Amino acid sequence: MMDYHVLKLIHVSCVAASVSLFLLRGAGMWCGAAWTAQRWTRTVPPLIDTLLLASAVTLAWTSGQSPLVQPWLSAKLGAVALYIVLGAFALKRARTRTGRRAALLAATATLAYIIAVAVTKQAWPL
Protein backbone atom coordinates (compact mmCIF):
# COMPACT_ATOMS: atom_id res chain seq x y z
CA MET A 1 0.00 0.00 0.00
CA MET A 2 1.38 3.43 -0.95
CA ASP A 3 2.38 5.75 1.89
CA TYR A 4 -0.33 8.27 2.86
CA HIS A 5 2.05 11.22 2.59
CA VAL A 6 3.13 10.17 -0.90
CA LEU A 7 -0.54 9.89 -1.93
CA LYS A 8 -1.29 13.31 -0.50
CA LEU A 9 1.72 14.77 -2.33
CA ILE A 10 0.41 13.24 -5.60
CA HIS A 11 -3.08 14.66 -4.86
CA VAL A 12 -1.80 18.16 -4.10
CA SER A 13 0.55 18.11 -7.14
CA CYS A 14 -2.39 17.13 -9.38
CA VAL A 15 -4.43 19.94 -7.78
CA ALA A 16 -1.66 22.46 -8.59
CA ALA A 17 -1.36 21.25 -12.21
CA SER A 18 -5.13 21.06 -12.72
CA VAL A 19 -5.85 24.50 -11.21
CA SER A 20 -2.99 26.13 -13.20
CA LEU A 21 -4.24 24.63 -16.47
CA PHE A 22 -7.84 25.61 -15.72
CA LEU A 23 -6.88 29.23 -14.95
CA LEU A 24 -4.61 29.37 -18.02
CA ARG A 25 -7.37 28.09 -20.30
CA GLY A 26 -9.85 30.42 -18.58
CA ALA A 27 -7.55 33.40 -19.24
CA GLY A 28 -7.17 32.25 -22.88
CA MET A 29 -10.95 32.00 -23.25
CA TRP A 30 -11.40 35.43 -21.62
CA CYS A 31 -9.04 37.06 -24.17
CA GLY A 32 -10.29 34.99 -27.13
CA ALA A 33 -6.81 33.47 -27.67
CA ALA A 34 -6.51 31.10 -30.66
CA TRP A 35 -4.38 28.53 -28.79
CA THR A 36 -7.41 27.50 -26.66
CA ALA A 37 -8.56 25.43 -29.68
CA GLN A 38 -5.27 23.47 -29.86
CA ARG A 39 -5.46 19.70 -29.49
CA TRP A 40 -3.47 19.48 -26.22
CA THR A 41 -6.16 21.50 -24.42
CA ARG A 42 -8.54 18.57 -24.98
CA THR A 43 -6.07 15.79 -24.04
CA VAL A 44 -3.74 16.95 -21.23
CA PRO A 45 -6.31 18.42 -18.73
CA PRO A 46 -8.59 15.32 -18.70
CA LEU A 47 -5.51 13.13 -18.03
CA ILE A 48 -4.47 15.23 -15.02
CA ASP A 49 -8.05 15.47 -13.75
CA THR A 50 -8.44 11.69 -13.92
CA LEU A 51 -5.24 11.30 -11.86
CA LEU A 52 -6.54 13.98 -9.46
CA LEU A 53 -9.82 12.15 -8.87
CA ALA A 54 -8.09 8.75 -8.62
CA SER A 55 -5.65 10.14 -6.01
CA ALA A 56 -8.59 11.72 -4.12
CA VAL A 57 -10.55 8.46 -3.92
CA THR A 58 -7.42 6.48 -2.91
CA LEU A 59 -6.55 9.11 -0.29
CA ALA A 60 -10.04 9.02 1.23
CA TRP A 61 -10.11 5.20 1.08
CA THR A 62 -6.67 4.61 2.70
CA SER A 63 -7.31 7.16 5.48
CA GLY A 64 -10.77 5.76 6.20
CA GLN A 65 -12.42 9.12 5.49
CA SER A 66 -15.82 9.02 3.83
CA PRO A 67 -18.14 11.71 2.42
CA LEU A 68 -20.96 9.83 4.18
CA VAL A 69 -19.32 10.47 7.58
CA GLN A 70 -17.25 13.67 7.28
CA PRO A 71 -19.40 16.73 6.44
CA TRP A 72 -16.35 18.60 5.04
CA LEU A 73 -15.73 15.76 2.58
CA SER A 74 -19.37 15.67 1.41
CA ALA A 75 -19.29 19.48 1.01
CA LYS A 76 -16.05 19.16 -0.96
CA LEU A 77 -17.44 16.42 -3.20
CA GLY A 78 -20.60 18.45 -3.94
CA ALA A 79 -18.48 21.52 -4.70
CA VAL A 80 -16.21 19.45 -7.01
CA ALA A 81 -19.32 18.32 -8.96
CA LEU A 82 -20.46 21.96 -9.24
CA TYR A 83 -16.94 23.02 -10.31
CA ILE A 84 -16.88 20.39 -13.08
CA VAL A 85 -20.24 21.62 -14.46
CA LEU A 86 -19.28 25.32 -14.21
CA GLY A 87 -15.86 24.57 -15.74
CA ALA A 88 -17.50 22.83 -18.72
CA PHE A 89 -19.74 25.87 -19.28
CA ALA A 90 -16.79 28.26 -18.91
CA LEU A 91 -14.51 26.49 -21.40
CA LYS A 92 -16.97 25.00 -23.86
CA ARG A 93 -20.69 24.74 -23.30
CA ALA A 94 -21.86 28.34 -22.75
CA ARG A 95 -22.99 29.82 -26.07
CA THR A 96 -21.98 33.44 -25.50
CA ARG A 97 -18.71 34.93 -24.31
CA THR A 98 -20.55 36.68 -21.44
CA GLY A 99 -21.97 33.31 -20.38
CA ARG A 100 -18.51 31.70 -20.49
CA ARG A 101 -17.01 34.56 -18.48
CA ALA A 102 -19.76 34.37 -15.83
CA ALA A 103 -19.25 30.59 -15.57
CA LEU A 104 -15.47 31.11 -15.28
CA LEU A 105 -15.89 33.52 -12.35
CA ALA A 106 -18.35 31.16 -10.62
CA ALA A 107 -16.03 28.15 -11.20
CA THR A 108 -13.03 30.06 -9.79
CA ALA A 109 -15.02 31.02 -6.66
CA THR A 110 -16.08 27.36 -6.27
CA LEU A 111 -12.44 26.30 -6.63
CA ALA A 112 -11.40 28.72 -3.87
CA TYR A 113 -14.14 27.23 -1.65
CA ILE A 114 -12.92 23.64 -2.39
CA ILE A 115 -9.34 24.53 -1.43
CA ALA A 116 -10.49 26.34 1.75
CA VAL A 117 -12.58 23.28 2.72
CA ALA A 118 -9.63 20.94 2.01
CA VAL A 119 -7.20 22.98 4.14
CA THR A 120 -9.53 23.72 7.10
CA LYS A 121 -11.58 20.48 6.94
CA GLN A 122 -14.67 22.58 7.64
CA ALA A 123 -17.73 22.59 5.37
CA TRP A 124 -18.07 26.31 6.11
CA PRO A 125 -14.44 27.49 6.29
CA LEU A 126 -15.07 31.23 6.83
Ligand code: HEM
Ligand atom coordinates in the same frame (compact mmCIF):
# COMPACT_ATOMS: atom_id res chain seq x y z
C1 HEM B 1 -10.91 20.10 -7.66
C2 HEM B 1 -10.78 19.06 -6.86
C3 HEM B 1 -9.97 19.04 -5.59
C4 HEM B 1 -9.13 19.97 -5.05
C5 HEM B 1 -8.81 21.38 -5.59
C6 HEM B 1 -8.59 19.42 -3.81
C7 HEM B 1 -7.67 20.05 -2.98
C8 HEM B 1 -7.05 19.47 -1.89
C9 HEM B 1 -5.97 20.06 -1.12
C10 HEM B 1 -5.35 21.45 -1.40
C11 HEM B 1 -5.65 19.17 -0.14
C12 HEM B 1 -4.56 19.35 0.94
C13 HEM B 1 -5.18 19.95 2.19
C14 HEM B 1 -4.17 20.11 3.31
O1 HEM B 1 -3.51 21.16 3.36
O2 HEM B 1 -4.03 19.19 4.12
C15 HEM B 1 -6.52 18.02 -0.27
C16 HEM B 1 -6.51 16.93 0.56
C17 HEM B 1 -7.44 15.92 0.50
N1 HEM B 1 -8.42 15.74 -0.45
FE1 HEM B 1 -8.72 16.90 -2.07
N2 HEM B 1 -9.11 18.15 -3.62
C18 HEM B 1 -9.96 17.89 -4.69
C19 HEM B 1 -10.73 16.75 -4.87
C20 HEM B 1 -10.95 15.81 -3.89
C21 HEM B 1 -11.97 14.80 -3.90
C22 HEM B 1 -13.00 14.60 -5.03
C23 HEM B 1 -11.84 14.08 -2.74
C24 HEM B 1 -12.65 12.91 -2.20
C25 HEM B 1 -13.27 12.00 -2.86
C26 HEM B 1 -10.72 14.60 -2.02
C27 HEM B 1 -10.23 14.12 -0.83
C28 HEM B 1 -9.16 14.61 -0.12
C29 HEM B 1 -8.64 14.02 1.10
C30 HEM B 1 -9.16 12.77 1.81
C31 HEM B 1 -7.55 14.84 1.49
C32 HEM B 1 -6.60 14.62 2.68
C33 HEM B 1 -7.15 15.23 3.92
C34 HEM B 1 -6.20 14.92 5.06
O3 HEM B 1 -5.26 15.67 5.28
O4 HEM B 1 -6.44 13.91 5.72
N3 HEM B 1 -10.19 15.65 -2.74
N4 HEM B 1 -7.36 18.23 -1.34
